[in-house]
Amino acid sequence: MHPVTAAAADALTVEFAGEEFSVAPETVFTVGREGDLAIDDNLFLHRTFLTIQHVEGMWLLSNVGSRLSATVTDSGGRVQAWLAPGARLPLVFASTSVIFSAGPTTYELTIHAAEPTFHDTQRPADDDGLSTIGEVPLTHSQRVMILALAEPVLRREGTGMSELPTSAQAAERLGWTLTRFNRKLDNVCDKLDRIGVPGMRGGVRSYATNRRVRLVEHALAARLVTRDDLPLLDAEHDSLLNGDDGHREDDA
Incomplete structure (x- = not known):
């Protein structure tokens, strides 16, 4: 070192x-x-x-x-x-x-x-209230699904390492069934795959694990979710405990 x-x-x-x-x-x-x-x-x-x-x-x-x-x-x-x-x-x-x-x-x-070749320029803020990757919008439930997987990384201070949750653990965090979680995960990975994000598909044996970690990598790099979004996780879990199905309509 x-x-x-x-x-x-x-x-x-x-x-x-x-x-x-x-x-x-x-x-x-x-x-x-x-x-x-x-x-x-x-x-x-x-x-x-x-x-x-x-x-x-x-x-x-x-x-x-x-x-x-x-x-x-x-x-x-x-x-x-x-x-x-x-x-x-x-x-x-x-x-x-x-x-x-x-x-x-x-x-x-x-x-x-110390002396970069290029300098950052300010990115215009979205004015439609949706998180997007290219032309692909993220619904509320897609967003909280990504948050449930990325939560350990987002809660970490600075750089470092984080253990990602399994699909079952992430589903429990949201108060969802595992079937609903996996359906949402399939949907998001399919969307990203269609617009050319690499690593969203894999062999039969490795696909379930690889797509989760690759999705988190892409979400962090593209700023699809940030630490400011973390309160949505508790809100989602609490709304289901209270019998609120308000977000079920975006379960495509």
Whole structure:
């Protein structure tokens, strides 16, 4: 690990779980079960998963693993890419979020550039009151379903790691039946798959787990749900306890 020091202007800083590490241009910074940033003793995680290095005047983030992928976004959620095994991306923003899952655990780290190539611009606010991904609107029940899966990550302070709930646990959190929850999960994943969001489909054995973690990764990166939305979870649970079926009409 490299503790932060007074680095040159072209150095990067990697932030994870309250710790910061500086990356000098002449080094290769490694992230995984082992390396400069040894994140977690998680056997689902590669020993070396990601590398950061300075090549011909540009910082590059590379996926050197063989199975896992990562979602990479500017910290404003305006630009998003899926970093598959063997792929690499330039780090051009002042702040870049990297979100990935290994087994049931989701991780998030942030990379800060002292002198970014591009700067954020303000995104216009939606004026229709709906959360959207491209042209796909999210109904209330779709939104709270995503919140139930992403709640541990949203309640976490800063970057770090979070264990995602199972479908049964998320359904119980909402006061829903597991059948209703899975129907809603199917619906959202189908919508995202149709507009080209990768990772929403998979093999028969891995689909149930992979779609949950991939949905959470995309929802966090695209800012589909935020910490400000968390009160909706208790409101949904309480409304069902009180016999209020007011949101059942959007159960498509």
